Amino acid sequence: MDLEARNLSSSAWERPVLHFSRGLPGLERYRWFEVTPVPENHFFLMLQSREEEAVGMFLLDPFPFFPGYRCQLSTSDREDLELDDHQSPLIYTTVSIWNEEMFTNLAAPIGINVARRKGKQVYLPEYSKQLRVSLAEVLATAAGPKIAEPL
Amino acid sequence: MINKAVRLMLVLTRKNGESLVIGENITIKVISAENGSVRLGVDAPREIPVYRQEIYQAIREENLRAVGSRKNPQQLPKLPPSK
Numbered sequence: 001m002d003l004e005a006r007n008l009s010s011s012a013w014e015r016p017v018l019h020f021s022r023g024l025p026g027l028e029r030y031r032w033f034e035v036t037p038v039p040e041n042h043f044f045l046m047l048q049s050r051e052e053e054a055v056g057m058f059l060l061d062p063f064p065f066f067p068g069y070r071c072q073l074s075t076s077d078r079e080d081l082e083l084d085d086h087q088s089p090l091i092y093t094t095v096s097i098w099n100e101e102m103f104t105n106l107a108a109p110i111g112i113n114v115a116r117r118k119g120k121q122v123y124l125p126e127y128s129k130q131l132r133v134s135l136a137e138v139l140a141t142a143a144g145p146k147i148a149e150p151l
Numbered sequence: 152m153i154n155k156a157v158r159l160m161l162v163l164t165r166k167n168g169e170s171l172v173i174g175e176n177i178t179i180k181v182i183s184a185e186n187g188s189v190r191l192g193v194d195a196p197r198e199i200p201v202y203r204q205e206i207y208q209a210i211r212e213e214n215l216r217a218v219g220s221r222k223n224p225q226q227l228p229k230l231p232p233s234k
Contacts, residue, residue, distance in 0.1 A: 022200040026211035027218070038224045046224065057217035058227065080197065096216035102228070105217075108210045121214075123206060131209050139228060 017050060018112060018119035021080060025108075025121065030055055033119060035112070045092055047110070059092035060104050065138045071109060073122055082116040089113050094121075096132070102139070106130040 017034050024030070032050040043064065049055035062069050071091045073081070081089050089111040093104040107127040112119050163171065170180040177199065182190040193201050202210070 021197050024214050025200070025202065025207050026214040028200065038227060041224065041227055044224070044227055055218055057214070057221055058224075094213060094217040096213060097220040097222060098216070103216075105210070105213045108213065121210065123202070123210065128206070131213055 016114055016117055018117050020119045020121070022120060027055060035059075035119075044095070047092075047094075058095040059110060060095050060135075062091065062093045062104065062106060062109065065135065066106065066133075069106060069127075071111070071122070071124060072126075073111060077111060077120060077122045080120045081111050081113040081118045083113055087113070095135075102135040103132045104135055106133055 015034050015036055017032055020031050020033060027049070030049040030051050034046075034048045034050055036046045036048065038044040038046060038058070043061050045059040045061075047057050047059050071089075073083075073089065083089055090113075091109050091111055093106055093109045096103050096105075106124070107130050108121050108123050110119060111122050165171065165181045167181055167183055170178050172178050176196050178194040180192040180194070182192050184190070195201055
């Protein structure tokens with residue numbers, strides 16, 4: 001094994017592989033996902049299925065763009081993520097791109113417990129009308145990100 | 152002639168506090184039923200996802216769009232840290 005291949009395999013080993021014990025709606029067959037940062041673009045992560053290469057998506061750190069965004073997880077969500085009493089999960093939102101326009105889903109973010117390697121797509125009823133929020137406005141006005149108000 | 156595409160739905164009547172058992176380890180209990188709303192308790196193993204149907208469909212659609220529109224990371228916008 002040459003040096004480069006060994007480095008690649010060791011760095012792959014360090015990438016967190018998360019177990020989504022309940023799967024993701026529409027993607028239930030896949031339970032193991034690898035999370036990798038997008039180089040030089042730290043607002044995004046790649047969520048990549050370990051079981052199927054074609055299954056992957058971008059995730060966004062929503063908080064810099066939607067400063068009013070709040071994630072109150074239910075008890076069962078916290079249990080599924082194996083969070084300790086006062087532990088907060090990482091929260092990322094899914095990203096879809098349509099005609100060059102980016103959208104994100106504030107209603108069903110992905111909660112991540114890195115320590116336990118657990119992931120779950122949770123549902124926030126207070127954001128039920130914000131399943132597909134355009135990022136165009138938020139990205140255009142760097143000075144004033146739009147605040148997501150619960151409806 | 153029987154249309155094989157049609158699956159008959161099992162219809163059962165339950166009272167408050169009564170349950171249904173599906174398979175070996177899924178129990179659905181009627182907690183209350185009043186004013187046209189039925190409150191259900193679902194006891195299912197951790198690997199069985201449970202969603203309200205219309206919410207499940209909406210999240211499913213967004214997830215499939217996200218997977219379908221994934222691009223090369225280089226094509227993502229370089230985002231200014233907006234504060």
